[in-house]
Amino acid sequence: MEQRKEEKNKYSIIIPTYNERLNIALIVYLIFKHLRDVEFEIIVVDDGSPDGTQEVVKQLQQVYGEDHILLRPRPKKLGLGTAYIHGLKHASGNFVVIMDADLSHHPKYLPSFIKKQLETGASIVTGTRYVQGGGVHGWNLMRKLTSRGANVLAQTLLWPGVSDLTGSFRLYKKSVLEDIISSVVSKGYVFQMEMIVRASRKGYHIEEVPITFVDRVFGSSKLGGSEIVEYLKGLVYLLVTT
Amino acid sequence: MILLNMIRTEQCFSHLITCTMKHVVKILSILVTISAIWVGLLQTSIVPRSHTWLLPIYFVVSLGCYGLLMVGVGLMQFPTCPQEALLLQQDIMEAKEFLKQKGVDVSSD
Ligand SMILES: Nc1nc2c(ncn2[C@@H]2O[C@H](COP(=O)(O)OP(=O)(O)O)[C@@H](O)[C@H]2O)c(=O)[nH]1
Ligand SMILES: [Mg+2]
Numbered sequence: 001m002e003q004r005k006e007e008k009n010k011y012s013i014i015i016p017t018y019n020e021r022l023n024i025a026l027i028v029y030l031i032f033k034h035l036r037d038v039e040f041e042i043i044v045v046d047d048g049s050p051d052g053t054q055e056v057v058k059q060l061q062q063v064y065g066e067d068h069i070l071l072r073p074r075p076k077k078l079g080l081g082t083a084y085i086h087g088l089k090h091a092s093g094n095f096v097v098i099m100d101a102d103l104s105h106h107p108k109y110l111p112s113f114i115k116k117q118l119e120t121g122a123s124i125v126t127g128t129r130y131v132q133g134g135g136v137h138g139w140n141l142m143r144k145l146t147s148r149g150a151n152v153l154a155q156t157l158l159w160p161g162v163s164d165l166t167g168s169f170r171l172y173k174k175s176v177l178e179d180i181i182s183s184v185v186s187k188g189y190v191f192q193m194e195m196i197v198r199a200s201r202k203g204y205h206i207e208e209v210p211i212t213f214v215d216r217v218f219g220s221s222k223l224g225g226s227e228i229v230e231y232l233k234g235l236v237y238l239l240v241t242t
Numbered sequence: 243m244i245l246l247n248m249i250r251t252e253q254c255f256s257h258l259i260t261c262t263m264k265h266v267v268k269i270l271s272i273l274v275t276i277s278a279i280w281v282g283l284l285q286t287s288i289v290p291r292s293h294t295w296l297l298p299i300y301f302v303v304s305l306g307c308y309g310l311l312m313v314g315v316g317l318m319q320f321p322t323c324p325q326e327a328l329l330l331q332q333d334i335m336e337a338k339e340f341l342k343q344k345g346v347d348v349s350s351d
Contacts, residue, residue, distance in 0.1 A: 022348060022350050063345075063346060106333075137324055158265060242264065
């Protein structure tokens with residue numbers, strides 16, 4: 001009689017980068033430090049950063065091995081949403097983690113994402129800053145006010161079932177991510193919100209784990225502009241399409 | 243586009259159980275229900291009419307208060323983590339040390 005061996009989980013960590021030469025090195029070190037006994041790969045999707053991010057990634061491949069660190073660059077800056085789709089095409093794991101390169105998402109939380117998923121069988125585990133054990137560091141009053149206002153508005157109007165809509169530190173079953181990412185059209189912050197709202201509407205099992213968010217130390221933020229207006233547009237869009 | 247939406251809404255009503263309503267439809271249904279109750283109150287005049295006329299204003303005001311209160315409470319209890327910033331600094335030092343040894347370029351210019 002043949003005994004089916006339980007298939008081992010593999011986690012593909014997709015990290016989009018644009019001008020993150022220092023951060024990408026630090027985060028890779030921290031991922032290897034905190035992910036000890038799981039099988040994983042890091043997929044760096046770099047959009048032709050002029051600061052030499054890709055050279056650093058190649059150096060990291062020498063240290064950690066090319067099977068652990070995959071560089072999947074694109075010729076020019078094409079935006080975050082498509083960066084995830086691009087990375088996803090090259091993912092060989094049955095789970096996908098999405099995180100930022102800028103160290104706002106600390107790799108020390110990866111084990112708690114994985115543990116939560118294993119315990120609950122959830123399709124998505126999303127990091128939340130707004131529960132016990134979570135938190136934010138480095139925001140001024142204005143930033144906090146907009147964040148709170150945006151959250152109250154979204155909670156009242158959308159009933160999404162998760163406490164942190166715009167966070168982007170998440171673990172997905174690969175098939176689930178493939179399913180929802182194709183129907184998402186928003187960009188910027190709204191992208192993350194649309195992903196989780198669509199997943200929630202489709203009835204996927206979503207769990208949360210607390211994370212802390214320290215504003216980036218090195219490099220500069222690439223999102224910006226009229227965020228509030230974009231956010232409100234996104235909210236209306238989600239109201240009528242989901 | 244609008245026509246399409248109308249067709250969709252109609253489909254929603256015909257298979258109310260199986261079809262998922264667009265979220266805006268859910269919210270509108272709630273508003274319509276509330277308005278219907280209000281009109282009912284106006285007509286039956288269980289409560290004095292002058293009071294009933296003011297109800298929508300009470301409703302809007304209390305909604306606004308709820309929003310402001312939630313934002314205010316959220317701001318006051320905003321979870322912060324200053325110690326995490328210190329821990330991150332330590333992690334960064336440690337990572338830089340290791341990576342430099344391995345010949346990875348970690349110079350910050
Ligand atoms: N590949 C790629 N990565 C991007 C792009 N824009 C931002 N990123 C990366 O996405 C992550 C989050 O961006 P960031 O600027 O920190 O956004 P913020 O945290 O919302 O201010 C970082 O790892 C960036 O390097 C882009 O157009 N292409
Ligand atoms: Mg950031």
